[in-house]
Amino acid sequence: MSAADLLGAWRRHLAESRRRSPHTVRAYVAAASRLVHARDLSAFEQVAAIEAHDLRRHLAARRAGGISNASAARELSALKAFIAFARAESGDPDPAPPRLRGPRLRKGLPRPVTPDDAANLAELAGDSAREHWIGARDRAVLLLMYGSGLRIAEALSLQGRDVPLGETLQVTGKGGKQRVVPILPITRDAVAEYAAACPWPLSAKEPLFRGAKGGPLSPGMVQRATARARRALGLPDSATPHALRHSFATHLLGAGADLRSLQELLGHASLGSTQIYTRVDAASLLENYRLAHPRAKKA
Missing domain, CATH: 1.10.443.10 (Intergrase catalytic core)
Incomplete structure (x- = not known):
């Protein structure tokens, strides 16, 4: 078996057995491909032998390459599923993935998701x-x-x-x-x-x-x-x-939608209910200004 065989089997499992969306198949196969080539893997047994500390090192290298916490967490989920699949293919009677918690984002003020x-x-x-x-x-x-x-x-x-x-x-x-x-x-x-x-x-x-x-x-x-x-x-x-x-509304407002149109799309009885999003968007704008402007922290 080769690395290409491993990845081909994983792709077929996702697309045919699990019937995942094309977007998910691409993302999960790409994550598996990075792991397979980084560790020179060519057999299900080799993938099945990967433990939590191996994944931790792999994700640390990915983080050093500049990916965000959210991307690292999504990659960890993909790799856990890949390892569980490999363990099942290797005949493991209990093919659970390694136990490893994903990275956490620093908590701040509530805000719309990106x-x-x-x-x-x-x-x-x-x-x-x-x-x-x-x-x-x-x-x-x-x-x-x-x-x-x-x-x-x-x-x-x-x-x-x-x-x-x-x-x-x-x-x-x-x-x-x-x-x-x-x-x-x-x-x-x-x-x-x-x-x-x-x-x-x-x-x-x-x-x-x-x-x-x-x-x-x-x-x-x-x-x-x-x-x-x-x-x-x-x-x-x-x-x-x-x-x-809320994110739907905030992103539309940030892209130039007017309040009356947004009110209709959200089904608000009054314009006052919709105007809260102007404050949310203004808060986001101010935060971006503070982070980006070279003299903002000195003001």
């Missing part, structure tokens, strides 16, 4: 599920919240008749107020992947998102999936499902 962290939360929540369809479900829900600014209750209120999604979606928010939100292609594809994989019949008037036993998906399940992904990525406790909606 676009990359939002995408990583959705991807890792999907990757961490025990079954493919449950992972596809969690990823789809989180992408609806970040990509379209839905409240968690609004995402979970969708019904079978709402799929397949189009370029926009009409949702009913607080007080029965209806609004139209945009649907990104990545979100549309994620919901389609979930709908195709869901083992329960998605009747027109039944909930689209289902729990493991077929009942309506509860907000608590989404929150727990997000918490697992958040811990693995080293994100602060403020990186909750609802924070994805």
